[in-house]
Amino acid sequence: xxxxxxxxxxxxxxxxxxxxxxxxxxxxxxxxxxxxxxxxxxxxxxxxxxxxxxxxxxxxxxxxxxxxxxxxxxxxxxxxxxxxxxxxxxxxxxxxxxxxxxxxxxxxxxxxxxxxxxxxxxxxxxxxxxxxxxxxxxxxxxxxxxxxxxxxxxxxxxxxxxxxxxxxxxxxxxxxxxxxxxxxxxxxxxxxxxxxxxxxxxxxxxxxxxxxxxxxxxxxxxxxxxxxxxxxxxxxxxxxxxxxxxxxxxxxxxxxxxxxxxxxxxxxxxxxxxxxxxxxxxxxxxxxxxxxxxxxxxxxxxxxxxxxxxxxxxxxxxxxxxxxxxxxxxxxxxxxxxxxxxxxxxxxxxxxxxxxxxxxxxxxxxxxxxxxxxxxxxxxxxxxxxxxxxxxxxxxxxxxxxxxxxxxxxxxxxxxxxxxxxxxxxxxxxxxxxxxxxxxxxxxxxxxxxxxxxxxxxxxxxxxxxxxxxxxxxxxxxxxxxxxxxxxxxxxxxxxxxxxxxxxxxxxxxxxxxxxxxxxxxxxxxxxxxxxxxxxxxxxxxxxxxxxxxxxxxxxxxxxxxxxxxxxxxxxxxxxxxxxxxxxxxxxxxxxxxxxxxxxxxxxxxxxxxxxxxxxxxxxxxxxxxxxxxxxxxxxxxxxxxxxxxxxxxxxxxxxxxxxxxxxxxxxxxxxxxxxxxxxxxxxxxxxxxxxxxxxxxxxxxxxxxxxxxxxxxxxxxxxxxxxxxxxxxxxxxxxxxxxxxxxxxxxxxx
Numbered sequence: 001x002x003x004x005x006x007x008x009x010x011x012x013x014x015x016x017x018x019x020x021x022x023x024x025x026x027x028x029x030x031x032x033x034x035x036x037x038x039x040x041x042x043x044x045x046x047x048x049x050x051x052x053x054x055x056x057x058x059x060x061x062x063x064x065x066x067x068x069x070x071x072x073x074x075x076x077x078x079x080x081x082x083x084x085x086x087x088x089x090x091x092x093x094x095x096x097x098x099x100x101x102x103x104x105x106x107x108x109x110x111x112x113x114x115x116x117x118x119x120x121x122x123x124x125x126x127x128x129x130x131x132x133x134x135x136x137x138x139x140x141x142x143x144x145x146x147x148x149x150x151x152x153x154x155x156x157x158x159x160x161x162x163x164x165x166x167x168x169x170x171x172x173x174x175x176x177x178x179x180x181x182x183x184x185x186x187x188x189x190x191x192x193x194x195x196x197x198x199x200x201x202x203x204x205x206x207x208x209x210x211x212x213x214x215x216x217x218x219x220x221x222x223x224x225x226x227x228x229x230x231x232x233x234x235x236x237x238x239x240x241x242x243x244x245x246x247x248x249x250x251x252x253x254x255x256x257x258x259x260x261x262x263x264x265x266x267x268x269x270x271x272x273x274x275x276x277x278x279x280x281x282x283x284x285x286x287x288x289x290x291x292x293x294x295x296x297x298x299x300x301x302x303x304x305x306x307x308x309x310x311x312x313x314x315x316x317x318x319x320x321x322x323x324x325x326x327x328x329x330x331x332x333x334x335x336x337x338x339x340x341x342x343x344x345x346x347x348x349x350x351x352x353x354x355x356x357x358x359x360x361x362x363x364x365x366x367x368x369x370x371x372x373x374x375x376x377x378x379x380x381x382x383x384x385x386x387x388x389x390x391x392x393x394x395x396x397x398x399x400x401x402x403x404x405x406x407x408x409x410x411x412x413x414x415x416x417x418x419x420x421x422x423x424x425x426x427x428x429x430x431x432x433x434x435x436x437x438x439x440x441x442x443x444x445x446x447x448x449x450x451x452x453x454x455x456x457x458x459x460x461x462x463x464x465x466x467x468x469x470x471x472x473x474x475x476x477x478x479x480x481x482x483x484x485x486x487x488x489x490x491x492x493x494x495x496x497x498x499x500x501x502x503x504x505x506x507x508x509x510x511x512x513x514x515x516x517x518x519x520x521x522x523x524x525x526x527x528x529x530x531x532x533x534x535x536x537x538x539x540x541x542x543x544x545x546x547x548x549x550x551x552x553x554x555x556x557x558x559x560x561x562x563x564x565x566x567x568x569x570x571x572x573x574x575x576x577x578x579x580x581x582x583x584x585x586x587x588x589x590x591x592x593x594x595x596x597x598x599x600x601x602x603x604x605x606x607x608x609x610x611x612x613x614x615x616x617x618x619x620x621x622x623x624x625x626x627x628x629x630x631x632x633x634x635x636x637x638x639x640x641x642x643x644x645x646x647x648x649x650x651x652x653x654x655x656x657x658x659x660x661x662x663x664x665x666x667x668x669x670x671x672x673x674x675x676x677x678x679x680x681x682x683x684x685x686x687x688x689x690x691x692x693x694x695x696x697x698x699x700x701x702x703x704x705x706x707x708x709x710x711x712x713x714x715x716x717x718x719x720x721x722x723x724x725x726x727x728x729x730x731x732x733x734x735x736x737x738x739x740x741x742x743x744x745x746x747x748x749x750x751x
Contacts, residue, residue, distance in 0.1 A: 003126050006492060009408070010565070013496045017572075020504035025060050027513070032520060036512045039534060040078070040586050067579040079581040080590035081175045082435075082538065085168055087578060089545055089599050092164050093570045097552050099156045101567050103149045104560035111142045112560070128489040132559045139622045146557045147626040150614055153556055154607055154633055158640045165600060165648045172593045176655060177663065181676045183683035185307040185660070186218075187330035188314040189432065192345035193298040194324050201296045208325070209302055212318075216309035218677060220302045221684055223341050225295045297342035301330055303680045305673070307660035315654070329654070331433035333683045335589035340430050340437075348430045355425045359444055362421060363451060369414040370456045407490065408497035411453070415498070419445050419540045426539075435591035441539035443598060449547050450602075454554070457490060458483045482620065484613050488559030491551050495562060499548060499569035503576045506541075509584065536585040542595050545573065546602045553606040554613060597652050604641045608634065 028037040035042060076084050115136030129135060136143065193201050202222045209217040304310040311329070318325035326345050331337075343351070422444040423437070431437035512534070519525045552566045611634050618626040667673050 003128065006128060006489070009493045009496050013500045016501050017504045020508050024507050025063060027508075028063065033513065033516060036509050036516050036584075038583050040582070040584055043586050063579050064575055067575045067582065070578055070582055075578065075581060076171075078587070079536065079585070080587045081171060081593040082591045082595060083536065083581045083587070084171060085593045085596045085599075086536075086538065086542065086545075087574070087581075088164055088168060088596070089542070090570055090574045090577065092160055092599075092603075093545065093549050093552075094567070094574065096153070096157050096160055097549075097563060097567050097570060100149075100153050100552065100556045101560075101563040103152050104556055104563055107145050108149050108557050109560045111145050112136060115140060115142070128492070128559075128561065129486070131561045132485045132488055133557065133617055133621075134485045136621060138620075143618060143621055143623040143626045146614065147618070147629050149557050150611065150630065151633060153553070154611070154637060157553070157603065157607055158637065161600060161603060162640075162644065165596070165644055168593055168596045169648050169651050172651060173659070175590070175592060176659060181667065181672065181679070182332065183680055184330045184332045184335075185655070185663075186304055186310050186676065186680055187684065188302050188304070188310050189299065189328045189330045189341075190220075190302050191299045191326045191328075192324050193300065195298065201298060201300070205300045205302065213304070213309070213313060216304050216306060216313075218303040218305050219681065220300050223297045223299045223301065224686060225297055225342050298344065299341055301684045303677075305677070306664045307655075308657060308664055311655060311657065311660050328432070330684075331435070332589055335433045335435050335591075336684070337427075337431055337434050337437055338686060340427070340432055343430045351428055351430050355429045359422070359425055359448070363448055366414070366418075366448075366452050367456060370411065370452055408494040411494065412498045412502070415449065415453075418448055419537070422448065423539060433589075435589055435594065438539045439591065439594055439598075442542050442595065445539055446543035446546055446598070446602065449543050450550060453494065453547060454491075454550065458487050484554065485558045485617070488555045488562065491555060492559065492562040492565060495548060495551065495565050495569060498544070499566075500572065502544070503569070503572050507576050507579065534585050535588055536581065538595060541577065542598070545570075546599055549603060550606040550609075553603075553610045556610065557614060558617070592652075594652060597649055600644065601641075604637065604644075607637050611637065 024037075027033050072084060072087070075087055109131060112131055112133055112135050115133075133146065190205065193204055195201070196204055199207075202220075205220050205222070209220065302313070304313060314327045314329045316327075318327060323346065419441065423441045425444060426437045426440040429437075429440060431440055548566060548569060552563065555562050611630055615627055615630045615634075618630060664673075667676065
């Protein structure tokens, strides 16, 4: 591929971005598209009145200025800590690749270009391989420049990573301390409750925690089977009862007439009436309890009197059998993934193995489109294998479009199917919270894209270009060192197609826009039916940002020409995603910044991998000095990663006992504990059971009223109204106040 093909791809993507951004700046001003481009503001303000510009049909950059001027505190208040973490990923990428671009463009690129004694042509007709490290001859003394650039990039990245990790850890601690009392801090999820023929699950949970946690146990709430399958089962049971009711009516009519005419008519009538009441479901509390206990899961939410007690109960092993009474920290009420709560704990390991096998199989199937894409980038080699292709690519412009633009576009289109599939796999895995499910899908998409976009493209490109496979595993490092610089040009075009163009389609919201047009102008639906409830697609966007960072670190000294295009992507992403967080996406729950450890670990892996590739290239170029200085860099990066794992990662896995105790003492001093305990009774109501007439009255068992075993009807009605109200509005993260500065010193949050 030459510079002209790269410029052709860049020109097409720039044109697409300019057109879509211009359309967006006009479409966002139209009143009919308010629910598409201002969904979060509509949900938070409970109003469809948005301040619209009077010049509705003139493109304007006002949204860019608004996104740029929004502070990080406003992002935290609007999108939560996860949104801030995502923005910090972009800020880190902008900083590190600005340093890398300056160093590599000014030092490495000239060395690569003049690395061999050759006659250079006009720049547009130069091959892109001339700007890579492949153009440096063996034994060159100028390879120390590449080693120096690698040192600068690694030290800069580690320094920025450390300060970002420290900053986000402080934000996470403030998020825990500064929010209002969170029901999840007092609650644990108990699964694999042992079955007993003598008592129900509800009584088993009550007896166990009343005995072993008597001083701190507050109450518990059983979890009942719900979901589509259970709903179909309940509907089938209801139909059977109706049919049975109808059959009894037919058989009872003669008996009714006969009994009314005889002396014993009254007793017979009462008997038949009682049978009908049972069929219709009009039974006493004891009978209803017997019916509803059959739908209980072997799981329950258990509430404790303090955060520290709940934390200890969640972490300690409850019985000598680790497969019984399994405890975990409960998710936030809005974060619970109710469909997976009732999955038997013994099935989880089978589900995880099954999803792992399915993910690997999907990755293997994806080799077909990747190999096809690499065939388009190696047209000269394929023409030798398939001579009938020669006539198609005679025109120069067609050749440039096919080699420079089409391969990356085809790969991007195939990759669009990956996030939904991975989300399905994560749901089947058994995640108990929505944030955990999205985080699991994020990891799967990340591994999938790094493997297929980078490694498979490198290997298949090498196979197609050489028409041979690696002879042995020992040849893999050397072949990798040869193949990665050769494929750097494809990765540059991929950044243009998957990066720039994806941002333009993201800000346009093409699919919601088309759905809005179809519903409003074709189906003629009312405005109330068009409300948007999109949440930020972290499982799609976080892997994309991390993947581009991986490509940038790997190809920084190998193909520096990629870095300017990559830097433009991160600048555009910073503006686009801030705009989407402010206006479009609704925050229903907050994962507490759990995506940053994923970004940190992948960044360190990218640094190590780039150093290994550089070590292999230096070995192939016979530069012992550069190879010798790269080894200490590998060791230092590993030590830095281990330090960060020990220093910061545990804070993202669990709350500290000190923080929990200090928060408990603060609430006890303020006299808020009783109010918190009352709120726990209403926090974890299952969505399907709220409006269900068969909601069991024993759903919440309290330690104070063991005899009655029932909560008052007023509390249940109040809780149902609160839950319904919460579902109609998004969960707004808490506004941080200046009082957090005092809490910061009291609770020991200083890092």
